[in-house]
Amino acid sequence: MDVRTLARYPFFKESGQLIRSKDISLEDLVGDIALERARLMGKRRVLVALEKGEVPEAPFASEYEALLELLSYPVARMMVASVQDPYLTRRYALSEAVAANSRLQGEEIVFIEAVAKELEVDLSRENGSARIHFSDFLRYTNQMRSKTWKLINQIVDGGYVILTKQKAIRVLQNAIQKKIEKELEEMVVNDLILRGFQGQLDEIRGIVAEKKARFKAEDLGKVRITRFPPCMYQLLAMVQAGENVPHTGRFAIVSFLHNLGMSNEEIFNVFATVPDFNERKTGYQIEHITGKISSTEYTPPECATMKSYGLCPGPDETCLRIRHPLSYYRLKARMEGQKGTGSPPRKAAK
Numbered sequence: 001m002d003v004r005t006l007a008r009y010p011f012f013k014e015s016g017q018l019i020r021s022k023d024i025s026l027e028d029l030v031g032d033i034a035l036e037r038a039r040l041m042g043k044r045r046v047l048v049a050l051e052k053g054e055v056p057e058a059p060f061a062s063e064y065e066a067l068l069e070l071l072s073y074p075v076a077r078m079m080v081a082s083v084q085d086p087y088l089t090r091r092y093a094l095s096e097a098v099a100a101n102s103r104l105q106g107e108e109i110v111f112i113e114a115v116a117k118e119l120e121v122d123l124s125r126e127n128g129s130a131r132i133h134f135s136d137f138l139r140y141t142n143q144m145r146s147k148t149w150k151l152i153n154q155i156v157d158g159g160y161v162i163l164t165k166q167k168a169i170r171v172l173q174n175a176i177q178k179k180i181e182k183e184l185e186e187m188v189v190n191d192l193i194l195r196g197f198q199g200q201l202d203e204i205r206g207i208v209a210e211k212k213a214r215f216k217a218e219d220l221g222k223v224r225i226t227r228f229p230p231c232m233y234q235l236l237a238m239v240q241a242g243e244n245v246p247h248t249g250r251f252a253i254v255s256f257l258h259n260l261g262m263s264n265e266e267i268f269n270v271f272a273t274v275p276d277f278n279e280r281k282t283g284y285q286i287e288h289i290t291g292k293i294s295s296t297e298y299t300p301p302e303c304a305t306m307k308s309y310g311l312c313p314g315p316d317e318t319c320l321r322i323r324h325p326l327s328y329y330r331l332k333a334r335m336e337g338q339k340g341t342g343s344p345p346r347k348a349a350k
């Protein structure tokens with residue numbers, strides 16, 4: 001694979017081989033003055049992931065530019081692994097995966113096949129579509145709540161799920177995110193990296209802390225926000241601050257508030273303070289999630305799913321004892337020795 005392709009898809013193992021073939025060492029990446037731009041680009045990669053959620057792509061004017069872009073990937077990874085913040089790790093992995101998704105849209109299915117092979121996903125071509133083994137399909141879609149992703153709603157042929165190219169890429173996005181997350185969690189960071197990137201790490205840590213501190217939620221009548229898990233607290237604060245909350249986040253906070261006993265009108269009023277508030281759309285979403293105009297009354301996603309969506313800002317001590325945000329609220333209520341001023345959750349949390 002050439003350097004331009006690897007710069008666009010740096011998660012390929014071949015990227016490491018190419019970097020080694022150029023005689024670029026870890027010491028060079030961390031401190032060589034000639035690679036200062038790669039370090040700047042790496043830091044930018046992390047910051048953009050934190051702010052916008054997707055690593056943007058710039059056209060490469062030359063092979064050298066592409067090489068710098070490629071090098072910015074291991075630089076960014078070293079920085080993320082050094083910070084050791086689960087929220088940052090997930091945001092970063094998600095943003096790289098989402099970027100890969102949008103780049104893959106323009107690729108031929110044969111290239112999608114190569115990406116799947118790299119990710120050890122059993123996927124092959126099928127008349128312009130893709131066949132993916134049902135076990136891989138389940139592994140990478142089990143946290144997607146939409147009915148369109150349920151196995152029962154797929155065409156299955158001889159143990160393989162037949163997917164459009166676009167849906168196959170979406171499955172691969174989840175596989176890429178998981179791969180990057182796992183690699184970052186397992187990465188061993190040595191003193192050379194910590195010392196070499198100290199300035200950048202301080203800056204990134206500061207921005208992560210600032211971002212978390214920016215989200216200050218306000219009380220919601222009978223529902224106690226002091227019992228909210230960090231994920232729901234942050235989502236609520238983002239809504240109240242008029243921040244752009246992704247669809248998965250809106251779903252999570254609405255279903256959470258609903259299960260705490262808030263009425264649709266009360267939930268609606270939480271969203272009504274948002275500057276770009278869309279009354280009709282918000283009302284529809286709330287009524288759908290709470291089962292008023294749909295056959296399902298939803299519960300919020302469990303922790304594993306929240307993490308895969310990049311919605312978990314990192315567990316606190318109480319999180320270590322539960323697997324579901326609703327369980328967190330109930331546990332906190334018990335710890336406070338009260339029955340809870342909000343109505344109890346309507347459904348048992350998983």
Ligand code: SF4
Pocket residue numbers: 229230231232302303304306307311312313314315316319323324325328
């Ligand atoms: S561990 Fe679970 S409850 Fe805690 S912040 Fe993460 S998603 Fe929320």
